[in-house]
Structures are given as structure tokens and as C-alpha cells.
């Protein structure tokens with residue numbers, strides 16, 4: 001009853017290469033052989049990681065307090081996000097930050113940010129080539145970066161925004177390459193120097209710019225998330241120190257920009273391969289049928305979850321599929337597999353937004369934003385941004401695919417992203 005679940009036999013190096021280069025075929029071949037629960041062995045990890053995809057086990061994992069993070073997360077994220085990042089803190093410190101950081105991402109505030117998204121998308125669409133193939137993903141990245149700079153950082157002046165967007169864009173590009181991911185793994189194995197060392201100058205430049213923004217918002221608060229963080233108080237009445245605000249800003253930027261852009265790029269790829277769904281979505285946008293637009297976003301995040309896994313190190317034992325995983329085991333929901341489970345979703349590979357109109361899946365069946373005490377704090381923001389961007393684009397442009405082939409999955413940092421950047425042909429809507 002205590003052995004870890006079985007998993008693929010090849011050595012860790014071979015499993016790591018398959019995970020980095022062909023993640024979906026790797027995950028699905030493991031599911032075919034071992035079922036919902038299996039162990040994988042990646043380079044640089046002390047012990048195997050157990051992947052789960054059945055909703056009850058995922059519920060047990062997410063609802064138990066006291067699990068910690070596998071050390072790989074801090075290794076990869078700390079150099080860029082900083083040690084006080086919400087994504088890296090644990091226990092009470094983590095919960096207290098969530099309490100302070102969640103309110104700006106909920107309720108009425110979301111409505112105020114809709115206008116920002118609408119304006120940013122409308123302006124970006126004007127730069128699209130007409131009748132010529134182009135990749136949509138970089139445009140979605142530009143949009144989501146600008147939305148974060150405006151809504152989260154509160155940088156509204158164009159010149160000022162460019163000054164920040166340039167080094168941040170460079171940092172995001174430099175840290176998402178596969179080469180760097182390999183370097184991470186290799187350096188870690190060999191105990192060599194931190195591969196992010198060479199980015200330290202760029203980080204210093206960005207830190208200085210962020211310090212200016214934090215000071216400016218302290219003197220003159222506005223209607224943005226940074227102003228709310230500056231004004232927030234912990235239970236003991238203390239404010240968040242500037243260095244930590246810096247870490248949370250980088251966290252919100254890095255967690256919220258690429259993910260949402262990728263979610264949009266996948267949604268368009270799916271729509272272009274399913275003309276009936278696209279036609280129905282255009283009708284819904286024209287008639288203001290918000291339920292269908294929401295359903296398209298949910299179905300797209302189901303079939304193409306942007307973040308494939310989100311690991312935990314067990315703080316107490318977890319019973320799963322006849323195994324008792326001891327405290328200390330690294331475990332993660334395999335979000336992609338959980339979303340394509342035939343027992344949960346009939347015809348799981350069909351793109352069918354109607355499934356979300358007929359009744360939502362249960363909390364632990366649909367987990368593109370994770371769950372429990374680490375569930376994504378930007379989920380409502382991301383869904384709003386995706387809905388508004390979809391509607392704004394479809395009101396302005398008629399889109400067709402630039403190639404007959406659906407996009408394949410490529411890994412970009414912690415995300416699964418469309419390998420070819422979702423190439424489309426767009427013409428103004430007549």
C-alpha cells in the first residue's frame with residue numbers, strides 16, 4: 001500500500017527531454033499505460049513526482065492544508081519574481097498576502113478594467129496586417145502586457161509605459177526560451193552558477209523603474225492594483241514593504257501576462273478549426289449573449305489548459321488509487337489529463353462550449369486556475385480579459401486560419417503554448 005504508483009521506465013534524462021519537447025504525447029502515453037495516477041522522474045528532482053488526474057484525488061490534495069511547494073518552483077521563479085513572491089511564500093505568510101491581494105481582483109473592480117481591455121485591444125487590432133498571414137500570439141502578448149501595465153501597475157502615460165514595457169518585454173522573452181530551461185536543469189545538476197546571473201543587469205534596471213512607480217503611487221494613489229497594495233495593511237497594521245511590493249508586481253506581471261495571452265491564442269486556434277462554434281460566438285457577441293462567450297472561454301481553458309501542472313510537496317500522507325503517498329512526496333494534478341478524462345467529459349477532445357451551458361463541471365473537474373489556497377488570484381481578471389478581447393476582436397475583424405493544421409503544443413516557461421503562434425488572416429468586418 002505504500003509504494004509510489006508505477007511510471008515510465010526510461011532514465012530521468014530521457015523523461016525530462018520528452019516532457020520538455022513532447023509534453024502531451026508524454027503525458028498521454030503515461031495515462032494509457034498507467035491510468036489516472038503515475039510517477040514521473042525528472043532530472044534535478046530528488047524523488048519521483050506523482051501526477052494525478054481524477055477529480056476526487058485532486059480535491060483531497062487541494063483541500064488539505066499544510067502541503068508545501070516542491071523546491072523546483074523557488075529555483076525557477078525566485079531569481080525573477082523575488083523571494084517574497086506570493087507564488088513562493090508558504091503557510092501563514094502566504095495566506096496573509098492572499099487576504100491583502102485578493103480584493104482588487106474581484107467584483108466591481110473587474111468592470112472598471114473592462115474599459116481598459118477594450119481600449120488596448122481596439123488599438124492593437126488597428127496595427128494588424130490586412131489580408132496577410134500573421135501570428136496572433138505576439139499581438140495577444142502585447143495586449144496583455146499593456147493591460148497589466150495599466151490596470152495593475154497603473155502606468156497610463158504612453159511614453160512612460162514604453163519605458164517600462166521595453167525592459168520587461170526583454171526579461172519575459174529571455175526567460176521563456178527552451179534553451180534557458182535546459183540550462184536550468186543542467187546547471188542544477190552540475191551545481192554550476194545560476195544561469196540567470198547574466199540577467200541581473202536587466203533586473204536592476206527594472207527594479208529601479210518599479211521603485212519609481214511604487215513611490216509615485218504612495219504620493220498619489222490612483223485606481224490601480226499597485227495603489228491598493230501600497231495602501232494595504234497586514235493584520236498587525238503594518239504596510240507591505242516596498243521590496244515586497246516589487247516582488248508581488250513582478251509576480252502579477254509574470255503570472256498574468258503570458259498565461260492570458262496564451263489562453264487567447266489557443267481560443268482563436270480552436271475557433272478557427274471549428275467554424276460553427278466561431279459563427280455561434282460571433283452571433284453571441286453581436287447579440288450580447290454573454291453566457292455563450294463565457295462558455296467558449298471555459299471550454300477553451302478546458303481543452304487547452306495553459307498551465308499544465310502545479311506541484312505540491314505533501315505535508316501529510318495522501319491516499320490515492322490504492323497507494324498511500326507519504327508526507328514529503330512531490331505531487332501535482334496533471335491539469336491537461338484531468339481535463340481530457342473521458343469519465344469526466346464525454347468525447348473529451350471535442351471543442352464544444354455547450355457543455356458549459358448545460359451545467360458547469362464540479363470544482364475539481366475544471367482546474368485551469370488550480371485550486372485550494374493557491375488557486376489563481378487573477379482567475380476572474382483573466383476570464384474577463386479573454387471575454388472582452390474575444391468580443392472586441394470579433395466585432396472588428398473577420399478571421400480565417402493561415403494554415404490547414406491545428407497548432408501543436410510547445411512549452412514556453414511554465415505554460416503550454418501554440419507552437420506556431422496561431423497564424424491567421426484578418427480582414428475588417430464588412
Ligand code: HEM
Pocket residue numbers: 086087088098152251252253255256257259260263305306307310311367368369370371373374375376377378379381382
Ligand atoms: C488564463 C490565464 C491564467 C491561467 C491559466 C492561470 C493559472 C494559474 C494557476 C494554475 C495557478 C495555481 C498555481 C499553483 O497551483 O500553485 C495560478 C496562480 C496564480 N496566478 Fe494565475 N493564471 C492566469 C492568469 C492570471 C492573472 C491575470 C493574474 C494576475 C494579474 C494571475 C496571478 C496569479 C498569482 C499571483 C498566482 C499565485 C497564487 C498563490 O500562490 O496563492 N494569474 N494561476
